[in-house]
Amino acid sequence: NAGVTQTPKFRILKIGQSMTLQCTQDMNHNYMYWYRQDPGMGLKLIYYSVGAGITDKGEVPNGYNVSRSTTEDFPLRLELAAPSQTSVYFCASSYDGQPNTEAFFGQGTRLTVV
Amino acid sequence: AQSVTQPDIHITVSEGASLELRCNYSYGATPYLFWYVQSPGQGLQLLLKYFSGDTLVQGIKGFEAEFKRSQSSFNLRKPSVHWSDAAEYFCAVGARAAGNKLTFGGGTRVLVKP
Numbered sequence: 001n002a003g004v005t006q007t008p009k010f011r012i013l014k015i016g017q018s019m020t021l022q023c024t025q026d027m028n029h030n031y032m033y034w035y036r037q038d039p040g041m042g043l044k045l046i047y048y049s050v051g052a053g054i055t056d057k058g059e060v061p062n063g064y065n066v067s068r069s070t071t072e073d074f075p076l077r078l079e080l081a082a083p084s085q086t087s088v089y090f091c092a093s094s095y096d097g098q099p100n101t102e103a104f105f106g107q108g109t110r111l112t113v114v
Numbered sequence: 115a116q117s118v119t120q121p122d123i124h125i126t127v128s129e130g131a132s133l134e135l136r137c138n139y140s141y142g143a144t145p146y147l148f149w150y151v152q153s154p155g156q157g158l159q160l161l162l163k164y165f166s167g168d169t170l171v172q173g174i175k176g177f178e179a180e181f182k183r184s185q186s187s188f189n190l191r192k193p194s195v196h197w198s199d200a201a202e203y204f205c206a207v208g209a210r211a212a213g214n215k216l217t218f219g220g221g222t223r224v225l226v227k228p
Contacts, residue, residue: 004157033215040123042204042218043158058215090157099146099208100165103216105157 002026006091006106013081013113021076021109023091031094032074033103034058034066036087043090049074050097081113116141116207118219126225127195135190135222137205146208147188148216149179153201161203164188175199200226 007022025032030051035043035058045058049068063085065077074093078085088110094103117140127133139145146165150158162173169181179190188205202223206216 035218040220042118042120042206042220043216044218045215048215092158100163102160102163105150105159107155107157 004091004093004104004106006089006109008109009107010110011112013078013111015081015083015113017081018077018079019081019111021078021089021091021111023074023076023106024072025074025091025093025104026072027093027095027104028071029093029095029104030071031097031103032068033092033094034064034074034076035090035092036060037090037108038087046076046089078111083113085111086113087111116145116209116217118205118207118217120203120205120219120222122222123220124223124225126227128227129197130194133190133192133195133199133224135203135205135224137188137190137219138186139188139205139207140186141207141209143209145188147179147181148206148208149173149177149188149190150204150206150218151175151201152204152221158204161190195224195226197226197228200224 004025033048034046037043044060047066049055091106092103094101119138148163149161164181202221205219
């Protein structure tokens with residue numbers, strides 16, 4: 001049982017480049033989330049999705065886009081990379097949106113923008 | 115809006131000693147509270163959670179946490195620390211109406227001395 005899988009694990013981007021962070025889950029979870037983790041700041045929610053075809057902004061969505069064409073996949077797109085987007089990105093999923101439902105996290109993608 | 119504060123950025127503890135990590139939250143109603151652990155290079159793993167009922171909750175790996183409404187706190191404890199407990203620990207709060215979107219504290223990094 002793979003759980004939540006993120007690729008790549010590490011990436012270095014130049015300013016202005018674009019990339020897609022991949023996230024897939026095999027637990028048939030409806031809810032999926034993207035967080036970014038900055039030192040001393042905890043995790044901040046970027047975008048989330050409550051099901052295929054439905055996405056919504058979180059706390060820090062600027063500079064990012066998402067799509068949810070299938071239940072399994074929730075890619076995060078950076079169109080014009082900026083140094084401020086240097087961070088560790090975590091994808092998570094949960095069966096539903098109830099707060100007592102455990103969220104499962106991927107291992108993270110460490111992104112550096114230079 | 116809900117918020118979480120973890121006052122200690124770093125804690126160093128000797129192996130076999132007890133550990134307590136502090137967490138204070140701000141939320142208007144009864145909170146849903148969580149502790150996650152992030153081992154080096156890994157994603158976040160749920161240690162324990164509190165929704166209602168007994169204010170002392172037991173989690174995995176020998177951890178426990180106590181909810182104190184009067185102090186708006188949810189401190190994490192372990193009686194005897196093992197070297198494998200060296201990690202970063204995150205307290206988080208969720209809200210019933212928030213679609214399982216979690217608000218995280220800044221994290222506490224625990225170092226274990228032999």
